[in-house]
Amino acid sequence: MTKLLETQDLTAHYGDFQALFGIDLSVEEGETIAIIGSNGAGKSTFLRAVTGMRPATGQNITYDGQQIAGMTADRIHHLGLAMVPEGRRLFSSLSVEENLKIGAAGKRTGPWNLDEVFKLFPALLERRRHGGTELSGGQQQMVAIGRALMSNPRLLLCDEISLGLAPKIIREIYAAVPLIRERGTSLVVIEQDIAQALRVANRVYCFQEGRVSLTGQPSELSRDAIAKAYFGTEDS
Amino acid sequence: MEWINVIVQGILLGGLYALFAAGLSLMFGVMRFINIAHGDFIVVAAYLLLVMVMTLGLPPVVGIGMVVILMSAVGYLGQRILLNRVLDEDILPPVLVTFGLSIIIQNSLLEAFSADSQRVPSGNFATASLTFNDELAIGVLPLAMFLAAVGVIGVLQFIFFRTALGRLLRATSDDPEIIPLMGANNSHVFAIATALASAVVAVAGTMLAMKTNFDPTIGPSRLLFAFEAVIIGGMGNIWGTLAGGIILGVAQTIGAQIDAGYQILAGHLAFLAVLIVRPMGLFAKAKG
Numbered sequence: 001m002t003k004l005l006e007t008q009d010l011t012a013h014y015g016d017f018q019a020l021f022g023i024d025l026s027v028e029e030g031e032t033i034a035i036i037g038s039n040g041a042g043k044s045t046f047l048r049a050v051t052g053m054r055p056a057t058g059q060n061i062t063y064d065g066q067q068i069a070g071m072t073a074d075r076i077h078h079l080g081l082a083m084v085p086e087g088r089r090l091f092s093s094l095s096v097e098e099n100l101k102i103g104a105a106g107k108r109t110g111p112w113n114l115d116e117v118f119k120l121f122p123a124l125l126e127r128r129r130h131g132g133t134e135l136s137g138g139q140q141q142m143v144a145i146g147r148a149l150m151s152n153p154r155l156l157l158c159d160e161i162s163l164g165l166a167p168k169i170i171r172e173i174y175a176a177v178p179l180i181r182e183r184g185t186s187l188v189v190i191e192q193d194i195a196q197a198l199r200v201a202n203r204v205y206c207f208q209e210g211r212v213s214l215t216g217q218p219s220e221l222s223r224d225a226i227a228k229a230y231f232g233t234e235d236s
Numbered sequence: 237m238e239w240i241n242v243i244v245q246g247i248l249l250g251g252l253y254a255l256f257a258a259g260l261s262l263m264f265g266v267m268r269f270i271n272i273a274h275g276d277f278i279v280v281a282a283y284l285l286l287v288m289v290m291t292l293g294l295p296p297v298v299g300i301g302m303v304v305i306l307m308s309a310v311g312y313l314g315q316r317i318l319l320n321r322v323l324d325e326d327i328l329p330p331v332l333v334t335f336g337l338s339i340i341i342q343n344s345l346l347e348a349f350s351a352d353s354q355r356v357p358s359g360n361f362a363t364a365s366l367t368f369n370d371e372l373a374i375g376v377l378p379l380a381m382f383l384a385a386v387g388v389i390g391v392l393q394f395i396f397f398r399t400a401l402g403r404l405l406r407a408t409s410d411d412p413e414i415i416p417l418m419g420a421n422n423s424h425v426f427a428i429a430t431a432l433a434s435a436v437v438a439v440a441g442t443m444l445a446m447k448t449n450f451d452p453t454i455g456p457s458r459l460l461f462a463f464e465a466v467i468i469g470g471m472g473n474i475w476g477t478l479a480g481g482i483i484l485g486v487a488q489t490i491g492a493q494i495d496a497g498y499q500i501l502a503g504h505l506a507f508l509a510v511l512i513v514r515p516m517g518l519f520a521k522a523k524g
Contacts, residue, residue, distance in 0.1 A: 051417065052416070053413075053416070053417070072416065072421070073416030073417060074415075074416040074419055074420055074421045077416065077417060077418070077419040083417050085414055085417065089411055089414050091406070091407040091410040091411060092410050092411075093406050093407075093409065093410050094403065094406060094407055098407075101400070101403065102403055102404065102418050105400070105418045105419050105420050106418070106419025106420070107419075147418075148417075151418075151419055
């Protein structure tokens with residue numbers, strides 16, 4: 001397998017506050033990686049650095065063998081790296097269909113188009129003319145994922161896609177993950193729901209206070225080890 | 237009958253005000269950019285047409301086309317090179333920079349063209365009119381301008397709601413931060429918006445140049461009319477802007493009919509009345 005994404009010793013600061021301390025993380029082609037960790041562990045900061053939303057000049061981030069640290073977010077997106085942002089962030093004055101179409105603004109070709117997204121999430125088809133923000137939370141999340149897929153990414157980064165959703169809806173949304181991977185897209189999912197993360201991922205990284213506190217395959221990780229890596233104590 | 241004539245003239249004048257307003261509204265809508273030099277850009281377009289027609293001897297129609305192309309190009313470059321640098325969460329820097337630009341433009345025009353008032357001759361076109369009876373006559377030029385305003389607003393509406401570019405501009409208006417995650421470059425999108433607004437400013441300025449006398453200092457009052465038309469119509473509604481322009485135009489001509497000195501005052505009073513009754517404007521889109 002080839003390495004699709006790799007960060008070495010990645011750091012990030014907000015003013016004097018250091019949010020990331022030397023993150024080493026890699027994603028192989030075809031993998032699904034889960035990043036777990038409590039609020040403020042640095043998960044979202046990590047995604048923002050990788051996607052170029054936060055300038056990471058001078059850092060070491062390679063994508064498909066190419067150095068992307070310091071590139072603008074739109075250039076990184078053109079290389080096939082898409083993100084489903086935290087909180088869905090649908091465009092409120094655009095319809096569902098328009099929200100999806102705008103995901104294809106970069107004109108990358110591949111298996112995903114409007115029809116395929118509607119096949120993946122049939123609930124969106126009959127609501128295609130509705131305003132994106134008129135839908136239920138779960139359907140909005142489907143639009144956000146579909147919008148990112150429309151760019152035909154090789155690597156899809158999902159930031160907390162289960163946040164605030166009912167368990168049944170979360171299962172529905174996660175049912176799409178294997179279908180996305182079958183079509184050649186690798187995934188990184190950020191999750192606070194540990195059980196969900198362990199179910200879906202090939203490998204898990206746990207972040208704690210800006211560092212990788214644990215990494216491994218779900219089957220290798222004991223509950224205690226995860227609890228310690230997640231909360232920082234063994235009793236929690 | 238006299239009053240019908242007054243109202244018809246007001247409606248026709250409103251088309252021009254709607255054109256003043258459309259460019260301002262577009263830049264504010266897409267990137268929350270308040271352009272204090274907007275009125276001066278209109279005057280620059282007027283002087284550009286003057287140069288095209290009087291100095292270069294081009295026919296007015298060709299001149300208008302040239303001004304539209306030139307203003308769009310300058311708008312695009314100006315946004316990318318200068319204005320994007322002051323675009324941020326804070327609304328004040330663009331106001332200060334364009335206020336400075338306004339002063340620079342007015343003084344440069346004074347230097348180049350003097351304070352004398354000018355007008356671009358449009359031949360028989362300027363005086364021709366359609367006479368319906370003794371009291372109602374519609375000038376061909378004001379009518380053509382009104383139709384041009386409706387046409388420009390129709391084209392803007394089409395671009396915004398029927399094209400991929402319009403989709404991108406609306407999305408940028410909603411949430412510019414994540415536009416790069418769609419694979420588009422914000423600096424470019426903002427510059428396209430300014431190019432589009434500048435094309436509208438060019439049409440507005442060239443119409444102004446043929447309709448009335450102008451001099452380097454009239455920009456700020458055009459800016460005021462543009463603001464009033466946008467606010468009367470309601471932010472974010474392009475046909476509302478046309479309606480806002482017409483309401484302002486009709487109020488002014490009614491004021492002028494009562495007493496010539498009341499023209500401008502009547503427009504401001506109509507604006508204040510709308511602000512009191514519907515502070516969000518008459519046709520504001522309800523936004524969640």
